[in-house]
């Protein structure tokens with residue numbers, strides 16, 4: 001007798017990222033109540049199950065939904081605003097990014113959020129971790145409307161060069177957000193940066209993470225000046241300092257960047273099962289080479305992040321190519337080892353180490369996991385022929401090849417169009433408000449010390 005399911009999705013190749021990283025040729029996925037109930041060769045799946053709906057994509061690869069482990073949904077309107085000259089300002093976030101967040105206002109925050117979400121969905125990102133939104137309630141509302149999965153946090157800091165808020169005010173905002181939206185969306189705690197938070201704020205945020213039993217995300221070891229700062233102020237490197245504050249009690253913890261780790265700090269990452277989010281493009285632009293290229297990363301929950309739309313495409317399939325080139329470059333230079341950061345490892349990273357970075361049953365096409373699926377079209381002279389589907393995805397395909405996206409079994413992107421959002425309206429608004437957005441940015445740039453053009 002055939003089992004009843006809601007949907008069967010058929011593809012030419014299914015990259016499961018299961019325990020054995022199986023690739024199924026001519027495969028199918030059976031979905032019931034948003035959960036994968038079976039995956040296998042399509043003839044077998046069609047024999048075993050009867051579905052209300054069968055969706056077939058003939059010249060396509062199906063992969064698990066992608067997880068952007070570090071983004072800023074409310075910095076999207078800064079696209080192309082930060083010049084190469086401005087990158088030199090130490091640290092750039094207190095000069096442009098944070099001041100922009102503080103001046104943009106609710107309307108622009110909503111537009112930024114909507115544009116970020118459309119981009120993520122169309123590029124196959126089904127789950128994201130927000131580093132700290134100045135308007136987190138707007139983000140929560142838009143997440144619920146769009147049907148994307150996301151961790152929402154409040155922009156948690158009280159110093160931006162100078163003191164900008166009282167600790168109690170910041171904590172009150174976090175509590176309000178948690179009380180209004182927990183249970184509806186994932187609310188986590190965040191700390192923007194050790195240099196942007198007083199010790200009492202850090203202590204209180206860690207305490208709230210424990211009290212609410214929620215995860216924590218923070219920028220850490222992203223700036224050489226930050227390592228000097230914590231060594232001079234607290235006698236410890238940034239991660240050693242945060243562990244001393246008690247972050248090892250919190251599950252999960254996702255550290256954005258984590259570029260400047262000592263060998264001891266890398267051991268601590270493994271010991272305390274901390275998630276690390278490598279942002280290949282931004283880390284290369286602002287920080288340098290990440291240790292992920294030449295370190296044994298087997299026991300590390302390593303994910304890949306975009307760091308938001310201010311820096312480039314919010315496209316993890318693009319980031320993975322940058323990561324591969326950077327990782328191999330550093331490994332070649334130091335160890336002359338060319339086989340590291342292979343395509344399977346990198347695919348695991350863009351699903352947040354198969355979802356383990358957030359501790360949820362996502363990131364695999366396997367029975368019992370959420371039916372978060374990304375379908376990619378390979379029928380193009382730019383791509384064909386195919387020898388190895390995993391290398392195909394990592395080396396050749398990008399967000400532009402995404403045709404369909406399922407989240408919890410629901411078709412959120414269909415033939416390249418987001419079904420839950422009016423994308424044309426957002427594009428119109430971006431065009432109509434371009435002058436206003438430029439004016440806000442121009443006002444910030446005027447205050448910067450660096451204004452000369454490159455010679």
Ligand SMILES: [Zn+2]
Nearest residue numbers: 131219256307
């Ligand atoms: Zn960031």
